[in-house]
Amino acid sequence: MTTADGRPWWRGAVIYQVYPRSFADGDGDGIGDVAGIRSRLDHLAALGVDAVWFSPWYPSPMADAGYDVADYRDIDPVFGTLPEVEALIAEAHARGIRTIVDVVPNHCSDAHPWFQAALAGGPGAPERDLFWFRPGRGPDGDQRPTDWVGEFGGETWTRTTNPDGTPGDWYLHLFTAQQPDFNWDHPMVRAEFEDVLRFWFDRGVDGIRIDSAGLLVKDGTLPETRPDQPHPFRDQDGVHEIYRSWRRIADGYPGDRALIGEVWMPDRQRFANYLRPDELHAAFNFDFLGCAWDAAAMRESIDGTLSAHALVGAPATWVLSNHDVTRHVTRYGRADTRFSFATKREGIPTDLELGTRRARAAALLSLALPGAAYVYQGEELGLYEVEDIPYALRQDPMWERSGRVDPGRDGCRVPLPWTGDEPPFGFSPDGAAAPWLPQPADWKDRTVQAQTGDPNSMLELYRAAIRARRAEPALGDGELSWLPAPDGVLAFSRGGGFRCLVNLSDAPIPIPADGELVLASGPLDHGLLPADTAVWLRAAPHGSDPS
Incomplete structure (x- = not known):
């Protein structure tokens, strides 16, 4: 494959x-x-x-x-x-x-069978070793084991209740409290x-x-x-x-x-x-x-x-x-x-x-x-x-x-x-x-x-670009070479005569006259590449008219 x-x-x-x-x-x-x-x-x-x-x-x-x-x-x-x-x-x-x-x-999930067994079994349950259960800080264990901040913001430890109803250990969750972290050790x-x-x-x-x-x-x-x-x-x-x-x-x-x-x-x-x-x-x-x-x-x-x-x-x-x-x-x-x-x-x-x-x-x-x-x-x-x-x-x-x-x-x-x-x-x-x-x-x-069928639509642009990419040997994996370009413009070659120009500046720039247009992201202006527009070009066959 x-x-x-x-x-x-x-x-x-x-x-x-x-x-x-x-x-x-x-x-x-x-x-x-x-x-x-x-x-x-x-x-x-x-x-x-x-x-x-x-x-x-x-x-x-x-x-x-x-x-x-x-x-x-x-x-x-x-x-x-x-x-x-x-x-x-x-x-x-x-x-x-x-x-x-x-x-x-x-x-x-806290509904995972392992975690459910860890809760039901209390402090001595072997399933607790599969997660990060820890006693709390402070004389009553009522302070979180660390002050780590979670990936969604907020606290990263939740205290459990023991099977007898007493306050228990805390477990780690870098995301929501319903997402206990596994112990990969x-x-x-x-x-x-x-x-x-x-x-x-x-x-x-x-x-x-x-x-x-x-x-x-x-x-x-x-x-x-x-x-x-x-x-x-x-x-x-x-x-x-x-x-x-x-x-x-x-x-x-x-x-x-x-x-x-x-x-x-x-x-x-x-x-x-x-x-x-x-x-x-x-x-x-x-x-x-x-x-x-x-x-x-x-x-x-x-x-x-x-x-x-x-x-x-x-x-x-x-x-x-x-x-x-x-x-x-x-x-x-x-x-x-x-x-x-x-x-x-x-x-x-x-x-x-x-x-x-x-x-x-x-x-x-x-x-x-x-x-x-x-x-x-x-x-x-x-x-x-x-x-x-x-x-x-x-x-x-x-x-x-x-x-x-x-x-x-x-x-x-x-x-x-x-x-x-x-x-x-x-x-x-x-x-x-x-x-x-x-x-x-x-x-x-x-x-x-x-x-579908609208040549100016985003969908048809993606279809055309992916189709051209598949047909263009230079695209996909491979090398990139930067080309000289005005300030605010990205220009590079992928080999085989293929070039990409992206104008991120505020003003139009000339499109090289020696390239055959493969695809443009938007309307071009009489040989100019407008602002916020990209083109794919292929080197014109030798002896052909670049216009």
């Missing part, structure tokens, strides 16, 4: 992220499901993607949208059944689309997840996306967080042996099975450590995702990314949006175009027309860079962040845990619009319950149906 040039597929793939709850609803309950995904596989085939990554669909109380897993070897009934998933994997493969499932190894935890990997590889999946990949190992002495000391639970050195064992499992299966890590790591060298030849195959590039719409910043991010990956021979990945971040149509339409959780707030003025124009250019940029590219569902439709969801309908725990300061992530998780002129836009069948999050009425112009 390598590509035509003999390289493993994951080195240059276009990978589409499906957030199952919001992709397509097959049974009419207002929540996306496996039946809905199966009914829309032709959309993914027409888009031309190489693989699909499915966010968690396991049995879960849904305290954190399924990232609180109660059973890693089954499917939550709201999404369907395991046989349906097996059929989905086969149907995707029949269309030439590989599949990637999401595994959440840092924590589970325990061999049973390691053996369990190795078996989970085999379970999914045995069902034909081509890759595993690893949630919160840098958090698994903790410093057992529980030191407080200090700027001049290694972080007590982020990027501990011991995490690498875990991924070496996982790599051995993946390499034992045929067909280039891939391990892809969610690694939030500002230090690029530390990030690259996860991609050494005997560890993960790839990891998400959050440096590029969070980068401002600025040529110098973009170039620095691209150069830094490529140099860090080159050290370990790994392919870079290029990501513009996902299920955790403000959609980039919205980000790029703001005065501050960077993304960070600290600056994500409601009520920031946004120019959606400007953001859309930049998002179109960013699509051509990301799909022209060396390595693999990720497309988050709906970005191919030009969807923006929905920021006016009524408070009563919000579901993301980040909203409440931040004291209603962070608006949460529901705005990028609104169900997709497929057809028609009013909600639910074909997301659900006729007569269905309302979608689990409300869709904006003006998405009627952004449905798959409305955009």
Whole structure:
């Protein structure tokens, strides 16, 4: 299952992220499901993607949208059944689309049988060793074991009640209280997840996306967080042996099975450590995702990314949006175009027309860079962040845990619009319950149906770009060479005469006259490349008229 040039597929793939709850609803309950995904596989085939990554669909109380897993070897009934998933994997493969499932190894749900046994058994229960149970500080044990701050903000320890009703020990949760952290020092935890990997590889999946990949190992002495000391639970050195064992499992299966890590790591060298030849195959590039719409910043991010990956021979990945971040149509339409959780707030003025124009250019940029590219569902439709969801309908725990300061992530998780002129836009069948999050009425112009066949639509731009990328030998994995360009412009060659120019400046620039136009992100102006526009060019055949 390598590509035509003999390289493993994951080195240059276009990978589409499906957030199952919001992709397509097959049974009419207002929540996306496996039946809905199966009914829309032709959309993914027409888009031309190489693989699909499915966010968690396991049995879960849904305290954190399924990232609180109660059973890693089954499917939550709201999404369907395991046989349906097996059929989905086969149907995707029949269309030439590989599949990637999401595994959440840092924590589970408090409904997981291990954690339930740990609570029921009291202080002496052996299952407590599978988690981080600790006595509290202070004479009555009523103070948290540490003052660590959680990944969603807020406290990271919750006190238990003993079976006899007395106050008990505390347990660690870097996310919500319903997501207790596993103790990866325990061999049973390691053996369990190795078996989970085999379970999914045995069902034909081509890759595993690893949630919160840098958090698994903790410093057992529980030191407080200090700027001049290694972080007590982020990027501990011991995490690498875990991924070496996982790599051995993946390499034992045929067909280039891939391990892809969610690694939030500002230090690029530390990030690259996860991609050494005997560890993960790839990891998400959050440096590029969070980068401002600025040529110098973009170039620095691209150069830094490529140099860090080159050290370990790994392919870079290029990501513009996902299920955790403000959609980039919205980000790029703001005065501050960077993304960070600290600056994500409601009520920031946004120019959606400007953001859309930049998002179109960013699509051509990301799909022209060396390595693999990720497309988050709906970005191919030009969807923006929905920021006016009524408070009563919000579901993301980040909203409440931040004291209603962070608006949460529901705005990028609104169900997709497929057809028609009013909600639910074909997301659900006729007569269905309302979608689990409300869709904006003006998405009627952004449905798959409305955009199909419109040469100026975002959808047709993505289809054309992915088709051209597949046909262009120089694209995907490989080398990049920067070309001379005016200030505010990115220009590079991918070899074979292929060039990409992105104008991030405020003024139009001349398009080189010796290039044949492959694709443009927007209208061109008599040989000029307007601001916030990108083009792909191919060297004109020798002796031809470049005009």
